[in-house]
Amino acid sequence: MSNKAKGAIKEHSDLHQQMISWRHYLHKHPELSFKEDITSDYIASILESHDIEMHRGLAGTGIVATVHGKQSGNAIALRADMDALPLHEKNTFSHKSTHQGKMHACGHDGHSTMLLGAATYLKENNDFTGTVHFIFQPAEEDGAGGKVMVEEGLFELFPCKAVYGMHNWPGLEKGKFAVHDKAVMAAVDTIHITVTGKGGHAAMPEQIIDPILTGAQIISALQSIVSRNLSPMESAVISITMLEAGHTHNVIPDTVKMTGTLRYFDPALGNKIKQRMQEIITHSTQAMGCTASLDFDDGYPATINTPEHAQLCASAASAVVGTQAVLRDLSPSMGAEDFSYILNASQGAYIWIGNGETPNEPSGSNCMLHNTQYDFNDEILPLGASYWVELVKTVLG
Numbered sequence: 413m414s415n416k417a418k419g420a421i422k423e424h425s426d427l428h429q430q431m432i433s434w435r436h437y438l439h440k441h442p443e444l445s446f447k448e449d450i451t452s453d454y455i456a457s458i459l460e461s462h463d464i465e466m467h468r469g470l471a472g473t474g475i476v477a478t479v480h481g482k483q484s485g486n487a488i489a490l491r492a493d494m495d496a497l498p499l500h501e502k503n504t505f506s507h508k509s510t511h512q513g514k515m516h517a518c519g520h521d522g523h524s525t526m527l528l529g530a531a532t533y534l535k536e537n538n539d540f541t542g543t544v545h546f547i548f549q550p551a552e553e554d555g556a557g558g559k560v561m562v563e564e565g566l567f568e569l570f571p572c573k574a575v576y577g578m579h580n581w582p583g584l585e586k587g588k589f590a591v592h593d594k595a596v597m598a599a600v601d602t603i604h605i606t607v608t609g610k611g612g613h614a615a616m617p618e619q620i621i622d623p624i625l626t627g628a629q630i631i632s633a634l635q636s637i638v639s640r641n642l643s644p645m646e647s648a649v650i651s652i653t654m655l656e657a658g659h660t661h662n663v664i665p666d667t668v669k670m671t672g673t674l675r676y677f678d679p680a681l682g683n684k685i686k687q688r689m690q691e692i693i694t695h696s697t698q699a700m701g702c703t704a705s706l707d708f709d710d711g712y713p714a715t716i717n718t719p720e721h722a723q724l725c726a727s728a729a730s731a732v733v734g735t736q737a738v739l740r741d742l743s744p745s746m747g748a749e750d751f752s753y754i755l756n757a758s759q760g761a762y763i764w765i766g767n768g769e770t771p772n773e774p775s776g777s778n779c780m781l782h783n784t785q786y787d788f789n790d791e792i793l794p795l796g797a798s799y800w801v802e803l804v805k806t807v808l809g
């Protein structure tokens with residue numbers, strides 16, 4: 413790994429050491445979505461100590477810090493998320509969580525730290541044209557803090573030409589970046605199905621209408637949508653993940669409730685899938701004599717980059733790690749991300765930074781996101797912060 417860009421933040425530099433200590437503080441003090449009070453105060457105190465102007469209070473704990481370049485010009489925004497997850501950390505290192513049942517298992521401690529590193533660096537080295545807004549966003553994991561910030565006037569208060577996001581990616585080697593031209597993360601909707609029959613004695617099936625058998629047929633039939641109704645070139649997932657039915661061995665219940673998740677990239681494809689789900693459920697239940705309802709809770713939309721902004725991100729990442737280390741052909745993820753709301757309100761791109769690929773280690777930076785042994789990789793802090801700095805210079809000049 414090398415920081416090739418001129419003026420890049422060096423490994424083992426003072427700022428790198430500083431970022432490690434910020435990151436460890438944040439890791440020790442994880443807070444859940446919309447409750448990032450200590451986190452927000454800590455970030456604000458660092459910004460303040462560097463004389464960086466900021467706005468607080470969007471979506472509750474949100475912070476937007478601003479650094480102006482030497483010449484006036486366009487404004488762009490860079491975004492990091494701040495929240496942690498309701499997990500009990502199994503790591504034993506000294507910076508492990510001190511908040512029982514809460515853990516930075518998605519690396520948002522690292523994201524906030526890299527953005528802080530870039531903000532403090534650019535404050536001292538503002539040889540760029542225009543303005544940079546640094547968005548520290550609450551509640552990415554639960555509650556769509558990005559959406560709330562937009563609804564509360566993020567872009568009216570801070571008009572921007574474009575906005576950029578970054579997530580660490582375990583499994584991608586440290587020193588590498590991945591940039592997608594279009595789709596990066598999927599849309600997610602929650603599925604709710606209730607099948608109603610007529611319960612009764614399990615030994616007298618002729619007197620009942622069995623919602624469990626009907627539910628089982630629906631689960632199987634739903635799997636035909638992706639395999640039979642979509643082109644093999646299109647991507648979607650339907651997973652039924654939760655069943656609620658019955659209380660004992662000799663009673664057929666009246667109802668079966670099913671919950672699941674639907675993932676896709678293209679909204680038109682999502683609508684087509686929902687329509688096919690309705691048809692399958694209606695006709696399966698009719699055939700079996702049951703009735704059913706189908707509802708969706710719409711979750712985060714898909715995160716879709718604008719190709720011209722993806723190219724700017726790739727150029728900035730190449731300046732830091734070299735073109736060979738910037739992957740342009742990785743498949744997008746079926747995970748979801750509320751940066752999509754911010755992108756949909758503006759334009760820009762969201763990229764991945766490699767968190768490390770060390771297959772023999774059972775824990776740490778190789779652990780998948782949301783694992784109780786995950787940890788953000790401190791060695792990539794200068795790479796991520798340097799990328800932000802390069803991106804500002806690439807986009808704004």
Ligand SMILES: [Zn+2]
Nearest residue numbers: 518553781782
């Ligand atoms: Zn996460």
Ligand SMILES: [Zn+2]
Nearest residue numbers: 518519520579
């Ligand atoms: Zn995350």
